[in-house]
Amino acid sequence: MAAIYRVGPDGPVYRRGVPWRRRLRLPASIAHPVRLLPLAFLSLIVLGTLMLLMPFAREGERDPSFMDAFFTATSAVTVTGLATVDTGSYWSPIGHAIILVLVEIGGIGIIAMTTVLGLFVGGRLGLRTRLAAQTDMHVVSLGDVGPLFKRVAFTMLVFQGVTAVVLTLRYSTHYFDSFAYSLWHGVFDAVMAFNNAGFSLHADSLTGYAGDYAVILPISVAVFAGGVGFPVLAELYQEWRSPRTWTIHTRLTVWGSLFLLVVASTLFVAVEWNNPATIGGLSPIDKLVTGVEGGIMPRSGGFNSFDWGQVEPVTLFTAVIMMFIGGGSASTAGGIKVTTFLLLGYVILAELRGEEQVRIGSRAINSRTIRTALSIALIAVGLVTAGAMLLMMFSAVTFADGLFESASAFGTVGLSTGLTPDLNLPGRLVLIVLMFIGRVGTITAASAFVLRRRQSRYHLPEEQPIIG
């Protein structure tokens, strides 16, 4: 396949100047990768719903519930982890396997698709030369997409494999008698962790392992790694020794993620230290372990070893903010993404300094990129707000619970103060829509915004309204 040499108004254009959609000979309306993404996810959700409706997917002699199957399939494919039923006892082992596969396909699909879109979209991503070393230095070809998918899948399986081994060893030596049972739990938790999916075979998630560093920390590390995103992992793999050569994207993601982790965990431990309903009864070391978890999971792992319905208001608010920010781009985490969040911080900095260009290190960020970041953040605020208000209106939840649940669904986090199973039909539909838009919509919007940029043929005269 031919190499792309620039991104035109109709999407990436080949070296020979032919828009790629014409080359692939697919109908234009579905051929664009940005348009394919929602369709692919929707198909997977429908397929998942159908499979979860099968009798063998449920435990015992229950009647099938379309809504529970639909909700669970959406939650799994979008790697969220919110659940209207108890995952462990409602679904059969086959049902668990279906959820596992949906999560794995959803996770790999997201990472691969967003990485490819990043290659198409990001003119100065820096990755293209590194990931696609076999091609020219300044082009990426569609022929690289296959190997790229393989590389993404390989990376994910390695991470998940290591996590699974560590967890299985701990489970079999300290928790369960059966090695097979330990192995199944280890594999399930590892897949959920790296995919930031947060489903658990236990009704109370990780509460049975509260404070056990040999369970909480491997899961937290896998969540963190899955959440920084493939482009960053790939760059770190090759250049972890020379941070000075990292792209802006990797620098923002790595330092930003660590910064958010430290802030959220410190706040968590400080505020919850004496809360008997969360970590008040644990030993100091166990409090710290739980603090790391409490700082990482809202961005958007979704596991919990304590009851989020019992945390202090400050902790809940911090978590809402972290869920909104989310993880790295082209990762299994949701939210507006760390880069988007930090970019907005740099905009404020430039404004405070009165500088014409927004600078990050020795690089400038152009005003269209800023506008895109701003738009994504504002649309996200609007969606979380609208979701929370609809939940309050139709499902009679409190202010705090509504905002937390809405942010959790939009950020595909999966944490809950405990109200998900009690939500009525409108409430469940709100969450389904939020999960889908939160997962697919933000990616699609971000890519579409960048791809659709075009030069105006004429410029309008400017006028300046008063601000502030």
Add this chain to the structure above:
Amino acid sequence: MAAIYRVGPDGPVYRRGVPWRRRLRLPASIAHPVRLLPLAFLSLIVLGTLMLLMPFAREGERDPSFMDAFFTATSAVTVTGLATVDTGSYWSPIGHAIILVLVEIGGIGIIAMTTVLGLFVGGRLGLRTRLAAQTDMHVVSLGDVGPLFKRVAFTMLVFQGVTAVVLTLRYSTHYFDSFAYSLWHGVFDAVMAFNNAGFSLHADSLTGYAGDYAVILPISVAVFAGGVGFPVLAELYQEWRSPRTWTIHTRLTVWGSLFLLVVASTLFVAVEWNNPATIGGLSPIDKLVTGVEGGIMPRSGGFNSFDWGQVEPVTLFTAVIMMFIGGGSASTAGGIKVTTFLLLGYVILAELRGEEQVRIGSRAINSRTIRTALSIALIAVGLVTAGAMLLMMFSAVTFADGLFESASAFGTVGLSTGLTPDLNLPGRLVLIVLMFIGRVGTITAASAFVLRRRQSRYHLPEEQPIIG
């Protein structure tokens, strides 16, 4: 004094090219109007605190409380209306008069200063030719500042006078036997209404007049008029018949304010219709009257004829958003301002359409103005969030109450779910800082941002991080 012909990097520059601060021969550090503003407000607050500490300002034989005097003075000068004590019973009639004067000076000061700053700052404000008709068509001179102050004061007194007459008639015929008492209440409420200050001589604000259209509506209209801002009032006065000639600023403010009013009032009436703790027990007409009030007051009048501590979560959330948005620029209302809010909406629209320029009608908004609007909105989000978290941490308030109180203080609204009098010292300090920054800081920041814009001598190479 010479006419300003452009805004340079060091502030407005005279026709003869001399920066104005050098002409006035004040020390550069305090001469800049942007720097004078916080100092002027701080002085007024200190003066007000001292006066409210005098024995004759309090009712009965109470001990002086520095914190209550300081809080009340700050609340009055920033035209907020939050109160740690019951205004009616704690302060003597002289104390009420002091509060009235502080509010009036604070209100006139804000409107006059921001209008002047708007003239200095807004290169394309459009107002200069209309307000300062005696000068050349394209310049505004410092000699216009005196007449401008007079015009602002005159406009405010006319509005307040009419409101006072209407209220006094109603109070004397329907509520109080004494005409003098009715007059004092009418004048007090009129001053508070147009200044968006929200102090009331009754412990329960307007609750005694709930549903009485002859009291609620005049106060609401005065609050609305005070909240659209002087530049808009001035333009409407001259050109209300030809909306097509309005400046972008006036169009955004007028249509935006009406839009927010309709949305907020409709939501309020729909959600609260059957809530017995608010408007459930009123007649349908009284519900609508209260709905108008419930839509207007959070943006930032601060009066209430029902208990905001009893509203539904959705209503509370809507109010928080309205408090955050606030009123028009160069008005007595607070918040990020209607123009800032709408501008961000137009940015999303431009992004969705893939347009290079952000358009409003036939005018473009330049990217620096957008960056300024974005920065102000983000800083405001940060402040309200930080304030809410500090209240939750130090004063043990709930999530909803903390966010409501923080937004109310930052937006200089003055509504409360009822917790202000119970706050401890750190909580009160948080509100004092929020009121001051919300009032003075946003104006200062907005003007400083615009004035400090400068061209870079060199441009950095661009790099594009992945977003979303």
